[in-house]
Amino acid sequence: MGKKSAVVIMGVLALLACAAPGVVWAQKGPVKIGVITPMTGAAAAIGKDMVNGLTMYLEQNEQQVAGRKVEVIVEDSQGKPDVALTKLRKLVENDKVHVLLGEVFAHIGYAMAPRVDEYKVPMLYPVIAADDLTQRKPAKWVVRTGWTSSQPSHPFGEWVYKTLGYKRVAVIAMDYAFGWEVVGGFQKTFEEAGGQIVQKLWPPLGTTDFAPYLVQIRRDADAVFALMVAASSLRFPKQYQDAGLKARLPLIGGGTTFDEFVLPSLGDEAIGGITPLIYSAALETPENSRFVRAYRTKFNKVPSYFSETSYTAARWINEAAKAIDGNVENNEAFLAALRKVEIPDAPRGPIKLDTYGNPIQNVYVRKVEKKDGELWNTVIHTFPAVSQFWKYPPEEFLKQPVYSRDFPPCQHCQ
Amino acid sequence: MAGARRLLGLGLVLLILGLAPYMLSSYLLALLTQAVISAMLAMSLDVLLGYTGLASLGHAAYLGLGAYSVGVLTTQYGANFWGALVVGIVLATGVAMVFGLVALRATGVYFLMITLALGMVVWGLAQRWVSLTQGDNGIAGIPKPDLGLPWSFATPMAFYYLVLVGFLVTYAVLGVIVRSPFGQSLVGIRESESRMRTLGYHVWLHKYIGFIIAGAFGGFAGVFWAYYNGFVSPTDVELATSVEILLMVALGGRGTLLGPTLGAGVIVLLKNLVSVYTQRWLLILGAIYVLTIIYAPDGIVGAVKQLLRGGKAMALRVRAIG
Numbered sequence: 196m197g198k199k200s201a202v203v204i205m206g207v208l209a210l211l212a213c214a215a216p217g218v219v220w221a222q223k224g225p226v227k228i229g230v231i232t233p234m235t236g237a238a239a240a241i242g243k244d245m246v247n248g249l250t251m252y253l254e255q256n257e258q259q260v261a262g263r264k265v266e267v268i269v270e271d272s273q274g275k276p277d278v279a280l281t282k283l284r285k286l287v288e289n290d291k292v293h294v295l296l297g298e299v300f301a302h303i304g305y306a307m308a309p310r311v312d313e314y315k316v317p318m319l320y321p322v323i324a325a326d327d328l329t330q331r332k333p334a335k336w337v338v339r340t341g342w343t344s345s346q347p348s349h350p351f352g353e354w355v356y357k358t359l360g361y362k363r364v365a366v367i368a369m370d371y372a373f374g375w376e377v378v379g380g381f382q383k384t385f386e387e388a389g390g391q392i393v394q395k396l397w398p399p400l401g402t403t404d405f406a407p408y409l410v411q412i413r414r415d416a417d418a419v420f421a422l423m424v425a426a427s428s429l430r431f432p433k434q435y436q437d438a439g440l441k442a443r444l445p446l447i448g449g450g451t452t453f454d455e456f457v458l459p460s461l462g463d464e465a466i467g468g469i470t471p472l473i474y475s476a477a478l479e480t481p482e483n484s485r486f487v488r489a490y491r492t493k494f495n496k497v498p499s500y501f502s503e504t505s506y507t508a509a510r511w512i513n514e515a516a517k518a519i520d521g522n523v524e525n526n527e528a529f530l531a532a533l534r535k536v537e538i539p540d541a542p543r544g545p546i547k548l549d550t551y552g553n554p555i556q557n558v559y560v561r562k563v564e565k566k567d568g569e570l571w572n573t574v575i576h577t578f579p580a581v582s583q584f585w586k587y588p589p590e591e592f593l594k595q596p597v598y599s600r601d602f603p604p605c606q607h608c609q
Numbered sequence: 610m611a612g613a614r615r616l617l618g619l620g621l622v623l624l625i626l627g628l629a630p631y632m633l634s635s636y637l638l639a640l641l642t643q644a645v646i647s648a649m650l651a652m653s654l655d656v657l658l659g660y661t662g663l664a665s666l667g668h669a670a671y672l673g674l675g676a677y678s679v680g681v682l683t684t685q686y687g688a689n690f691w692g693a694l695v696v697g698i699v700l701a702t703g704v705a706m707v708f709g710l711v712a713l714r715a716t717g718v719y720f721l722m723i724t725l726a727l728g729m730v731v732w733g734l735a736q737r738w739v740s741l742t743q744g745d746n747g748i749a750g751i752p753k754p755d756l757g758l759p760w761s762f763a764t765p766m767a768f769y770y771l772v773l774v775g776f777l778v779t780y781a782v783l784g785v786i787v788r789s790p791f792g793q794s795l796v797g798i799r800e801s802e803s804r805m806r807t808l809g810y811h812v813w814l815h816k817y818i819g820f821i822i823a824g825a826f827g828g829f830a831g832v833f834w835a836y837y838n839g840f841v842s843p844t845d846v847e848l849a850t851s852v853e854i855l856l857m858v859a860l861g862g863r864g865t866l867l868g869p870t871l872g873a874g875v876i877v878l879l880k881n882l883v884s885v886y887t888q889r890w891l892l893i894l895g896a897i898y899v900l901t902i903i904y905a906p907d908g909i910v911g912a913v914k915q916l917l918r919g920g921k922a923m924a925l926r927v928r929a930i931g
Contacts, residue, residue, distance in 0.1 A: 271884055281640075302745055309750050309839065370745070
């Protein structure tokens with residue numbers, strides 16, 4: 196036969212050889228947890244934090260969940276939606292995991308949700324904050340154990356107007372769903388309280404050079420609200436200071452701008468930044484102090500909210516599995532149990548899910564301060580039991596469109 | 610007889626590809642589907658790279674145009690498979706016609722850079738034209754292909770066969786094109802442009818048509834890509850994707866249609882299976898590329914041909930791509 200065809204046949208046979216279908220007869224084997232996070236790429240350090248949080252809980256729990264051994268399979272999504280989807284396929288179809296967990300980026304969260312629903316394997320989203328996943332586009336099999344992007348922004352917006360007294364705020368935020376939603380929540384309550392957003396700048400996700408944006412910031416505002424993530428959080432404060440803005444315009448923003456993930460790499464330029472989030476490593480409760488101490492000892496760094504939410508997510512899986520006597524093979528029962536879990540003493544405080552599947556939890560307003568030569572997010576105010584809808588009745592809230600670039604509209608922008 | 614043997618070989622290959630769904634686990638079938646779509650994409654680039662000798666670093670643009678056509682039309686306008694397919698191909702072809710006018714003013718490295726820039730233009734549009742493309746969020750929830758035929762293409766197996774049909778169409782049409790006098794002229798242009806010119810061939814027109822054909826089939830593959838993932842985002846159009854397509858062609862063996870197919874298969878397998886065992890899979894992939902360029906510049910196909918010919922020891926050859 197033709198040489199070319201011979202080559203193709205050899206190639207395809209090689210592929211089929213890999214297909215060796217090992218028929219593993221599953222008895223009550225280990226509980227398999229599939230983890231999808233970026234382990235390489237720009238968000239690799241976040242993925243590492245998440246895996247650390249998860250493994251620390253399992254270690255403390257003697258590598259078992261509801262009395263059964265645990266097997267954790269970590270897959271690298273590389274921060275890319277199509278890779279995440281392929282790994283999702285692998286974990287469900289190949290590895291037959293009982294529960295999934297992970298991911299960082301909202302857009303990947305949206306991409307995976309319909310697929311997770313198709314597979315009927317519960318997936319925990321401890322970090323992904325895309326509002327609509329528990330609002331207008333709920334996915335039945337996605338259990339959000341983290342937060343929504345706008346959840347901390349709602350109480351913060353009011354608080355900034357009433358307590359900090361800023362009346363006009365300029366916004367600079369990452370141009371993607373997470374950025375739009377964090378800003379949207381802030382704008383809604385800030386403007387309802389009487390404030391005005393006078394400017395909105397949207398640098399693309401991953402921007403590291405903010406010069407073109409910093410020159411545009413209106414100097415007549417009272418403060419600047421900055422929403423940065425990952426590598427941008429590392430670069431922004433210094434550039435803000437170097438542009439001479441720190442001296443004139445106080446910096447507030449979304450929690451990820453100054454979270455524990457980036458604080459160790461920042462210097463004095465971060466001091467004074469006020470942001471809201473569902474967690475702070477500086478939170479002074481016995482549970483959190485224990486958690487921070489254990490994490491620091493094991494991994495030599497302060498835990499971020501990525502670590503905490505993953506740690507708590509592992510505990511969440513354990514609690515749900517215990518509630519159904521470890522019978523995680525029954526996916527419907529497992530999902531129902533996951534949705535009923537309540538944790539009164541997580542490191543970040545008490546958590547339980549609302550009827551839409553998002554945690555009701557404390558929101559902490561934090562201020563970056565230096566203590567013993569380290570930067571910490573000192574908690575200066577606590578809002579207890581905040582839901583994703585803040586004070587609005589859910590049906591009313593859901594009538595408005597999801598926060599986006601254009602919603603709420605910038606009525607006071609020039 | 611060579612003709613009969615080739616037909617037999619082809620038949621056997623089709624048989625294996627056709628039976629694959631019954632022999633593979635659903636995950637491996639998904640990978641195979643991905644490999645076949647990547648093969649279509651790589652073949653389309655090979656028309657430009659292997660046959661015409663023009664290396665393009667912007668080919669992901671056409672993948673993106675086809676994929677985004679599906680994304681936008683199916684989620685916002687309720688279009689079915691045929692509507693999205695036609696628009697995807699027409700859009701990719703149209704853009705190729707425009708880009709070709711710009712890029713073909715240059716050759717060699719300059720051509721490479723211009724195609725890179727043009728690819729970035731499409732990426733930039735995908736990322737910033739948020740009202741149309743949803744920007745970095747991408748377009749999720751692309752429904753399964755609806756062909757208006759009595760059987761559904763929602764199951765992985767049915768979808769695989771649909772993709773296989775697309776692959777065969779690509780293989781057949783491109784096969785006819787590259788074996789035609791036109792295709793031979795492209796090869797001539799690759800070997801020596803000046804000589805072709807002195808022989809009276811309209812070199813620029815040949816290159817332009819080749820460029821358009823590559824773009825059109827790139828869009829065609831892009832349509833299947835969007836349906837496969839159910840999702841399209843700017844990462845599908847970024848430079849790294851263009852480079853990967855180029856590498857599939859180089860690894861497999863340019864100047865053939867089989868080479869890119871093999872290269873696509875190898876790279877998809879490597880990316881997905883190796884990354885399970887180590888986080889350093891990129892290193893392994895890189896090492897394979899380097900070794901291929903040094904020891905098998907004609908890719909896997911070239912290397913195997915040489916082996917089958919009972920060739921002498923492979924000499925170290927340094928050959929630039931393009």
